[in-house]
Amino acid sequence: MTKRAFELPVLHEPHRADGAVDHAKAAARFTADEARTDWHDGALWWVRAKRDLAAASLDEWEALRELASSIKEHTLSRLDEYLVEFEAAATRNGVTVHWARDADEHNRIVHGILAERGATRLVKSKSMLTEECGLNPYLQARGIEVIDTDLGERIVQLRGEAPSHIVLPAIHLKKEEVGDTFHDHLGTPAGLADPTALTQAAREHLRAKFLAADAALTGVNFAIAETGGLVVCTNEGNADLGMALAPVHVASLGIEKLIPRASDLGVFLRLLTRSATGQPVTVYSSHVHRPRAGQALHVVLVDNGRSTQLAREGFWRSLKCIRCGACMNTCPIYRRSGGHSYGSTVPGPIGSVLTPGLDLERYASLPFASTLCGSCTAVCPVKIDLDAQLYRWRQLVTAAGHASTGKAIAMRGAGLVLARPWLVRALGAAARGAMRVVPRRVMRVAAGAWGRARDLPPAPPQSFRAWYRANRSDRS
Amino acid sequence: MNVALFVPCYVDQLYPHVAIAALGLLEALGITVAVPEGAACCGQPPANAGFERRAEHTLGAFVSTYAPYDRVVVLSGSCAVHVRSHAGSLGAAGAQVAERTTELCAFLHDEVGLDAVASLGASFPRRVAVHVGCHALRGLGLARPTELQGPRFDKVRALLGTVQGLTFAELSRPDECCGFGGTFAVAEPAISAKMGRDRLRDYDAHDAEAVVSTDVSCLMHLGGLAARGGVRLPMLHVAEVLWSEERRANSEESERVRSSLLAPRSSLGGPS
Numbered sequence: 001m002t003k004r005a006f007e008l009p010v011l012h013e014p015h016r017a018d019g020a021v022d023h024a025k026a027a028a029r030f031t032a033d034e035a036r037t038d039w040h041d042g043a044l045w046w047v048r049a050k051r052d053l054a055a056a057s058l059d060e061w062e063a064l065r066e067l068a069s070s071i072k073e074h075t076l077s078r079l080d081e082y083l084v085e086f087e088a089a090a091t092r093n094g095v096t097v098h099w100a101r102d103a104d105e106h107n108r109i110v111h112g113i114l115a116e117r118g119a120t121r122l123v124k125s126k127s128m129l130t131e132e133c134g135l136n137p138y139l140q141a142r143g144i145e146v147i148d149t150d151l152g153e154r155i156v157q158l159r160g161e162a163p164s165h166i167v168l169p170a171i172h173l174k175k176e177e178v179g180d181t182f183h184d185h186l187g188t189p190a191g192l193a194d195p196t197a198l199t200q201a202a203r204e205h206l207r208a209k210f211l212a213a214d215a216a217l218t219g220v221n222f223a224i225a226e227t228g229g230l231v232v233c234t235n236e237g238n239a240d241l242g243m244a245l246a247p248v249h250v251a252s253l254g255i256e257k258l259i260p261r262a263s264d265l266g267v268f269l270r271l272l273t274r275s276a277t278g279q280p281v282t283v284y285s286s287h288v289h290r291p292r293a294g295q296a297l298h299v300v301l302v303d304n305g306r307s308t309q310l311a312r313e314g315f316w317r318s319l320k321c322i323r324c325g326a327c328m329n330t331c332p333i334y335r336r337s338g339g340h341s342y343g344s345t346v347p348g349p350i351g352s353v354l355t356p357g358l359d360l361e362r363y364a365s366l367p368f369a370s371t372l373c374g375s376c377t378a379v380c381p382v383k384i385d386l387d388a389q390l391y392r393w394r395q396l397v398t399a400a401g402h403a404s405t406g407k408a409i410a411m412r413g414a415g416l417v418l419a420r421p422w423l424v425r426a427l428g429a430a431a432r433g434a435m436r437v438v439p440r441r442v443m444r445v446a447a448g449a450w451g452r453a454r455d456l457p458p459a460p461p462q463s464f465r466a467w468y469r470a471n472r473s474d475r476s
Numbered sequence: 477m478n479v480a481l482f483v484p485c486y487v488d489q490l491y492p493h494v495a496i497a498a499l500g501l502l503e504a505l506g507i508t509v510a511v512p513e514g515a516a517c518c519g520q521p522p523a524n525a526g527f528e529r530r531a532e533h534t535l536g537a538f539v540s541t542y543a544p545y546d547r548v549v550v551l552s553g554s555c556a557v558h559v560r561s562h563a564g565s566l567g568a569a570g571a572q573v574a575e576r577t578t579e580l581c582a583f584l585h586d587e588v589g590l591d592a593v594a595s596l597g598a599s600f601p602r603r604v605a606v607h608v609g610c611h612a613l614r615g616l617g618l619a620r621p622t623e624l625q626g627p628r629f630d631k632v633r634a635l636l637g638t639v640q641g642l643t644f645a646e647l648s649r650p651d652e653c654c655g656f657g658g659t660f661a662v663a664e665p666a667i668s669a670k671m672g673r674d675r676l677r678d679y680d681a682h683d684a685e686a687v688v689s690t691d692v693s694c695l696m697h698l699g700g701l702a703a704r705g706g707v708r709l710p711m712l713h714v715a716e717v718l719w720s721e722e723r724r725a726n727s728e729e730s731e732r733v734r735s736s737l738l739a740p741r742s743s744l745g746g747p748s
Binding site: 023024027028031032034037041045052055056058061062330332333336337367368369370371372373374375377378379391394395397398399421425428429431432448449450452453454455456457459460462463464465466467468472 | 483485487488489490491492493495496499511513514515516517523524525526527528529537610611613614615621622623624625626649651652653655656657658659660661662663664665666667668669670671672674696697699700701703704
């Protein structure tokens with residue numbers, strides 16, 4: 001396979017293991033191409049608009065959100081009990097249940113299952129959890145071919161990139177770029193960029209992989225404690241094809257995906273895809289309870305930091321997330337910086353509250369990649385208080401000393417000054433005086449990052465306080 | 477009722493005419509307003525930058541300054557939300573101040589009433605783009621954000637609806653963030669500026685003749701981008717529109733107010 005220059009990891013820089021993610025820097029690189037930024041922003045805004053229409057189609061939308069939030073909070077409050085209940089029910093159904101403390105244990109378990117069967121060709125349907133665990137490189141290093149079968153995932157896999165969105169993994173790519181990638185890897189005609197033709201090429205390519213696979217791995221959208229059942233939602237049917245054909249099915253399941261009863265499922269299925277893409281429901285909502293005759297079905301329950309997050313008073317509600325991606329689609333920063341700028345498996349607002357818990361120093365910039373506008377919280381189908389959690393992470397980032405030094409000093413100064421009204425006024429008066437006499441070009445430089453794109457307002461001759469003292473002296 | 481007005485630090489220093497308009501407006505509505513000294517800031521900028529601890533003194537000064545008042549009317553949705561969300565952590569006095577703190581438009585709409593505001597007879601014959609600051613919108617509930625379902629309402633539009641001649645520009649993204657975000661504006665300057673420029677494009681695409689907001693901080697950012705880009709688009713706080721030029725002309729202090737207004741507004745391309 002050839003590697004083209006554009007496949008080299010320009011977008012991967014934030015992923016580098018040798019330093020912290022610098023969201024502002026990655027975002028500045030992304031916005032440098034303004035036309036492309038507008039295109040990316042527009043594509044995601046279109047999805048947000050579709051979501052709005054879908055949400056408006058249900059009179060009970062807000063009640064559903066409240067109900068979903070309550071069910072998830074209840075489940076998380078008794079997660080230990082529900083996990084054990086799920087394990088017992090799944091085991092009764094003939095499923096082998098494994099427990100993985102972290103990513104490494106998950107990868108070892110999955111490899112063990114495959115090695116025991118001598119499986120060397122794995123088809124995967126989209127699973128952000130296996131991205132989080134770094135399963136693909138782990139298995140590939142052990143001689144196992146791993147094929148991502150979700151179209152978007154396959155595109156980024158061929159390009160050697162990470163998904164840039166949890167529901168729309170290749171949303172950062174234009175169809176012409178997909179055409180180039182398919183030309184290089186699948187032998188489609190040069191310059192072919194017709195989405196239907198490209199999709200057909202992917203189907204033919206993937207069909208051969210499905211037929212040859214000796215194991216299938218899927219993610220899980222919902223796991224039902226009462227029945228031990230798994231629910232997998234896809235639009236392409238790739239999960240179904242994989243698990244229906246392969247002799248081994250491994251389902252990787254984050255422990256936060258539990259819901260108590262089968263009757264709770266309707267609440268989430270109604271919210272999930274309306275929030276994600278504006279569809280009333282996914283094309284395939286597949287229910288898996290027991291292995292087919294002759295098939296082995298394994299479930300790997302993965303913690304990987306989730307129980308630590310559950311124990312964090314200000315952050316445990318982030319585990320309510322059902323991975324719809326609506327917070328990304330609505331986030332004005334995500335839309336203009338792209339998923340790769342976050343340097344984490346889950347980008348956007350939810351990624352910025354989940355990821356700092358894994359490595360605070362590395363992801364220190366993510367809670368600051370927000371204006372705290374609150375649109376994410378308002379759009380979230382399970383009512384996660386995302387903006388409040390971003391605010392809380394900011395406090396922990398600075399307490400741990402990870403704020404950039406310049407900002408830290410400026411803010412320390414601000415804290416001292418702002419608490420002293422006379423000092424604010426004195427400094428303000430001095431600054432206003434300077435603003436009136438200093439040439440505009442000099443002011444732009446003096447205003448630092450503010451002045452790069454914006455003028456300062458014209459300096460008024462006096463402050464409001466001075467005016468007030470002169471005009472309302474009887475009252476102050 | 478014992479009402480106090482809080483003028484945020486940047487309004488006091490850079491936009492005194494907005495505070496003068498807010499004061500004039502409240503006084504014209506028959507409300508006696510105190511503007512006590514002792515608190516220049518609510519502490520939001522350092523707190524949102526992750527230095528909540530260091531901002532506690534600032535918020536504490538706010539609480540002790542405004543504790544004696546029944547109502548604290550804040551001339552910024554963002555500062556109002558900060559006080560309402562965080563002052564409670566400073567004990568009983570803080571909790572009481574938090575509860576009594578509101579924002580100017582919310583106060584006018586919910587407690588003064590549209591009839592009284594309409595009786596001011598403000599006139600502003602322009603097509604305006606309304607920008608409700610994100611914290612005023614989602615934190616104080618000044619309007620139903622587009623994400624949420626249910627009957628639509630918008631208290632800011634209701635207030636501006638009392639103004640003669642004023643019409644609304646219907647925007648493509650009526651409640652998209654402008655990108656100011658406090659220290660975000662300098663921590664993430666590229667995205668911040670891009671977000672602001674996109675708002676300006678939306679205003680331009682819908683022939684807005686002025687931008688009217690609940691938050692001067694958003695306007696400082698948008699106005700700064702407009703000025704840099706050579707765009708002449710007046711940016712006004714709601715108070716400036718409600719306390720109209722006409723009313724000012726009838727006011728005893730018209731000359732003094734006008735002189736304060738002249739310098740800042742003219743170079744922002746304000747109404748001539």
